[in-house]
Amino acid sequence: MTGDTTVSGISIGILGGTGDQGKGLARRFALAGHPVLIGSRSAGRAQEAAESIGSGARGAENAVVATEADLVIVAVPYDGHKALLESLRTELAGKIVVDCVNPLGFDKQGAYALPVEEGSAAQQAAAVLPDSRVVAAFHHVSAVVLMDPAVEKVDLDVLVLGDDREATDTVQALASVIPGVRGIYGGRLRNAFQVEALTANLISINRRYKAHAGVRVTDV
Amino acid sequence: MTGDTTVSGISIGILGGTGDQGKGLARRFALAGHPVLIGSRSAGRAQEAAESIGSGARGAENAVVATEADLVIVAVPYDGHKALLESLRTELAGKIVVDCVNPLGFDKQGAYALPVEEGSAAQQAAAVLPDSRVVAAFHHVSAVVLMDPAVEKVDLDVLVLGDDREATDTVQALASVIPGVRGIYGGRLRNAFQVEALTANLISINRRYKAHAGVRVTDV
Numbered sequence: 001m002t003g004d005t006t007v008s009g010i011s012i013g014i015l016g017g018t019g020d021q022g023k024g025l026a027r028r029f030a031l032a033g034h035p036v037l038i039g040s041r042s043a044g045r046a047q048e049a050a051e052s053i054g055s056g057a058r059g060a061e062n063a064v065v066a067t068e069a070d071l072v073i074v075a076v077p078y079d080g081h082k083a084l085l086e087s088l089r090t091e092l093a094g095k096i097v098v099d100c101v102n103p104l105g106f107d108k109q110g111a112y113a114l115p116v117e118e119g120s121a122a123q124q125a126a127a128v129l130p131d132s133r134v135v136a137a138f139h140h141v142s143a144v145v146l147m148d149p150a151v152e153k154v155d156l157d158v159l160v161l162g163d164d165r166e167a168t169d170t171v172q173a174l175a176s177v178i179p180g181v182r183g184i185y186g187g188r189l190r191n192a193f194q195v196e197a198l199t200a201n202l203i204s205i206n207r208r209y210k211a212h213a214g215v216r217v218t219d220v
Numbered sequence: 221m222t223g224d225t226t227v228s229g230i231s232i233g234i235l236g237g238t239g240d241q242g243k244g245l246a247r248r249f250a251l252a253g254h255p256v257l258i259g260s261r262s263a264g265r266a267q268e269a270a271e272s273i274g275s276g277a278r279g280a281e282n283a284v285v286a287t288e289a290d291l292v293i294v295a296v297p298y299d300g301h302k303a304l305l306e307s308l309r310t311e312l313a314g315k316i317v318v319d320c321v322n323p324l325g326f327d328k329q330g331a332y333a334l335p336v337e338e339g340s341a342a343q344q345a346a347a348v349l350p351d352s353r354v355v356a357a358f359h360h361v362s363a364v365v366l367m368d369p370a371v372e373k374v375d376l377d378v379l380v381l382g383d384d385r386e387a388t389d390t391v392q393a394l395a396s397v398i399p400g401v402r403g404i405y406g407g408r409l410r411n412a413f414q415v416e417a418l419t420a421n422l423i424s425i426n427r428r429y430k431a432h433a434g435v436r437v438t439d440v
Contacts, residue, residue: 112410145439155438159421187424190332194417201379201415204407205437214438217422218375219365219431 005173011035012174013069015062015084016076018049021100024146025073025138028154030055032177039065066091071098071174073138074125078103078114081121085128093131096167098174099192100138101125102199110204113197120193122161135162135171136192137183139199142212146178153180156214159195161186184217225393231255232394233289235282235304236296238269241320244366245293245358248374250275252397259285286311291318291394293358294345298323298334301341305348313351316387318394319412320358321345322419330424333417340413342381355382355391356412357403359419362432373400376434379415381406404437 012029014022017038030036030053038053039062040046046059066072066088072095076084081101085092101121103114118124122136137160145151158175160183162168172183186195198215205213232249234242237258250256250273258273259282260266266279286292286308292315296304301321305312321341323334338344342356357380365371378395380403382388392403406415418435425433 109408109410113414161421184425185428187421188329190329191417191420191424194333194414195421197411197414198418200411201381201407202437204411205404205440208405209440211439213440216436216438217425218434218436219362220425220429220433 005169007170007173007177009034010070011037011068013037013039013065013072015039015065015072015074015088017059017065018045019075019077020143020147021138021141022073022075023049023053024141024143025075025100026050026057027053027055028146028178030057034177037065037069063088063091069095071096071170073098073100075100078121082124082128085125089129089131092129095132096135096170097125097129097132098135098137098171099125100136100141102139102196104200110207111200113193113200116193119190120196122189122192122196126189133162133164133167134189135160135164135167136189136195137161137171137175139196140202140214142214145212154178155180155216157182157184157216159184159186159215159217161189161192161195163189184220225389227390227393227397229254230290231257231288233257233259233285233292235259235285235292235294235308237279237285238265239295239297240363240367241358241361242293242295243269243273244361244363245295245320246270246277247273247275248366248398249394250277254397257285257289283308283311289315291316291390293318293320295320298341302344302348305345309349309351312349315352316355316390317345317349317352318355318357318391319345320356320361322359322416324420330427331420333413333420336413339410340416342409342412342416346409353382353384353387354409355380355384355387356409356415357381357391357395359416360422360434362434365432374398375400375436377402377404377436379404379406379435379437381409381412381415383409404440
């Protein structure tokens with residue numbers, strides 16, 4: 001979906017890579033042959049997660065990952081999102097930063113979208129990291145599916161949003177290295193809120209249908 | 221997707237049925253054998269739209285349609301949404317009211333979601349119509365595809381949201397009378413905003429890929 005954009009060989013850092021979503025993405029990128037750096041507040045926990053994934057993944061503190069990786073994915077809980085990015089502004093300058101954070105709340109009726117002052121987690125990242133190239137993507141990937149060795153092809157489109165065409169092309173190409181996945185351009189960053197929030201609907205769908213629901217875009 | 225819920229023979233009224241989205245839905249429901257009533261401020265324009273659709277569709281003023289139809293779809297522009305529903309509160313009492321309104325703004329960068337005081341157009345409808353059974357659905361249907369005689373099967377899932385299980389089951393069954401379409405439960409009404417707003421992303425996708433994009437839910 002992105003012409004001849006190549007992401008061959010680029011190293012991928014994952015902040016919050018010890019969480020389910022980050023670990024699942026780390027696993028798939030490592031399997032696709034990318035150097036993968038898992039970040040965590042604790043280097044020890046990051047190394048444990050990397051070992052559990054294998055395929056050459058390494059673990060380190062978030063700041064080391066932000067410094068060393070070519071492209072950085074932000075997969076931390078929304079709670080710590082803003083503070084972590086503020087602390088890594090220098091390390092992340094000039095880089096493509098892929099935000100896949102879903103600001104959600106949960107109560108007895110299920111999941112719901114939290115309001116975000118900046119509009120969305122991705123716009124919050126862009127506000128905090130004015131010198132980075134912020135892209136929003138990977139919101140709807142199921143951690144369970146990404147971790148499941150029985151799932152060879154992941155039946156899912158990844159919506160990629162951003163205002164920097166070269167950066168969104170790169171992230172679309174990156175999404176497409178996961179077998180079965182297509183990276184589809186999904187609009188500008190100002191339209192990221194609803195893509196993040198749609199995860200609440202997917203959680204409702206999962207509950208109703210006992211599924212790991214994802215989204216495909218038709219006619220593309 | 222809804223067990224044995226049957227919608228056989230129920231009549232469908234479409235407020236704002238002379239617009240593209242309403243007319244497209246009217247056409248598909250009429251083709252599926254449902255009595256269809258197209259509503260408009262002007263009975264004359266409603267009748268013209270009904271004639272252009274054929275298949276037994278009839279046209280009348282919105283208030284007549286709201287009174288006569290078993291189930292009423294709201295497909296008016298967001299601008300007039302609240303005022304119209306307020307004016308039809310009595311006529312719509314007790315009925316399933318399906319809101320498919322997308323509150324969007326447009327500028328030179330494309331479409332974006334408008335904030336809605338009540339949370340979403342669907343929640344606005346529920347607030348204005350306390351005695352109706354409000355369901356949100358049909359946000360992502362492409363009017364062009366619905367009107368195209370060459371498209372026999374519409375490649376699309378319709379996300380159906382609401383807090384009244386019997387009502388959402390009915391609307392899921394109704395969506396599924398359109399060949400190719402599945403009606404999928406998509407969560408409670410409090411999660412309608414992002415489904416409405418996602419239409420802005422689909423418009424961006426349409427522009428980038430020269431498509432009439434829709435959404436399919438995977439693993440369901």
